Amino acid sequence: MTRLLNEEIIKKLVTMHDANRIIDQTFQGFGNKTVINPSKVSLDLGETGGYPFHEGFVNAMPAYIGDMDLAGIKWVSGIAGERREAGLPYISAMILLLDPRMGEFISVMEGTYISNLRTGAQTANSLKYLGFKDKVSIGMYGAGEQARFQLEAIADLYEITELRVWNHRRETAEIYANEMKQYVSGETIICNPEEGEKAAQAEILITVTNAQEPILLREWIKPGTVVFPMGSFQEVDDDLILSVDKIIVDHPDQALNRGALKKLHKEGRVTEENIFTTLGQLAIGAVEMPNFQEEIIMCIPIGTGAMDVSIAGHVYKRALEQGLGENYSFINYN
Template sequence: MAKLLNEKTIKQLITMSEANKIIDKTFQGFGNETVVNPPKVTLDLGETGGYPYHEGFVNAMPAYIGDSDIAGLKWVSGTAGKRKEAGLPFISALIVLMDPAMGEFISVMEGTHISNLRTGAQTAVSLKYLGFKDGLSIGLYGAGEQARFQIEAIADLFDIKELRVWNHRASTAEKFAEDMAEYVKGDIIVCQPDEGEKAAQADILITVTNAQEPILLRKWVQPGTVVFPMGSFQEIDDDMILSMDKLVVDHPYQALNRGALKRLNSEGKVSEDDVFTTLGELAVGKSTMPDFSDELVMCIPIGTGAMDVAVAEAVYQKAISNQAGDEYAFVEYE
């Protein structure tokens, strides 16, 4: 029997604090090579303007987690067009889990909430590996749902002394500041749409927008800053990328072929030779982060299926313990 879990049930079964712990352990799995994570496969459904003209994409993200002996796949779409007209969120996702020894599919669950949790947790845990302590100053570009998960995840591990938030719509940034007050122990500064430079006056800069052209410029950023370009496109300018002193990623191939680095990698201007270390190597002590107070560091936890599968497996186990969700027999053996 396969366990079926909807979004409402998943939200009752997993917390951000638990997600942070799971992501930490999964990064260690990458470092110990007990995680198997092929690069994601993308089905273009018109995202780039071509046929079929649905203004969207679907990613297939498989992974195996050795510590829990679980395999799974996240099938996640991003669709504008008719979905946007209907007032629905851009992202929708499902996660399928499998018992790899028996070859049986054991769960199908909604994947968007898990995606949001693990994306926020990736940044938070990465900050720990980079050597940050309490008293963080953060410049956040974007004030949507994922921005909220970023701050909630970071606040679970660190005290935030200052948060500067920028959004292309000021009213959204102001509402975000009100909502995030419970997570930020220090000041929250709302930067107006024409104050992008003001938001960059922080030690940690995170971009979580759908912008397809730079909103964060190199000339604004001081040495000692870590930049997290988390959006699906290139939210930072070429000068930022080409002048970085150290590049830290979760999955070198994926990081180079999606998001911020994709175009410059295709042009041969950025390559795997530019990767200083991976988060998995940092997590298990195979490498260490030196002092970077005079340098510009770029950290790209681009997002892997392993993170989704690891969180989903924890949700699945809780669902069994709490007798939550529904069950369905896709195949009935005699």
């Protein structure tokens, strides 16, 4: 039997605090090599402007989680085009879980909420591995849904003493700042669309936009700053990428072939040799993060199926314990 779980049920079964704990464990699994995570496979549905002109993509993201003895895959789409015209969110996703001993699919669940949780938790845990302690200041580029999850995840582990918000529409940034004030102990500064440099005056800069042209420039960044380019395209300029002192990623192959590094990697200007280490290695202490007060760091937890499968496994276990969701038989072996 396969357990079916919708978003409403999932929200009852997992919190951001849960997600931060699970993502930490999964990063350690990467470091210990008990997690198997092939690179995502991407199906271009017109994201780059070509046929079939649907202005989107679909990614297949499989993984095996050793400490849970669980396999799974997230199938996630980002579609503009007619989906945007219908007023629907850009991202939609499903997660399938597999019992690797028997090869049976044990659960099918909505994946968008889990995607948002784990993306925020990836950033929050990365800060821990980089050596941040109790308090942080944040410069957030973007004021959409993912910007909300980013801040909530960080606030679960740190006191946010200052938040600077930039968005291409100021009114959207104002709404975001008001909604997120519960997570910020200090001042929130709203930056006008022409004040991108003002938002960069924080120790941690996070870009979560759909921008396909750079919105964050090298000339704005001071030493001691960590930049998290989290968008699917290139939100930071070439000069910044080429001049950072250290690049840290979650998955080298994926990070080089999607997002901020993709273009420069394709040109042969950024390769795996430019990557200082992975978050998994930092998580288990195999690599020590040196003091970077005089350096600029770029950290790219671009997102892996393992993070989705791990959280989905937690949700599935709790659903069984609480009797939530519906069982469905796709095949009758009798």
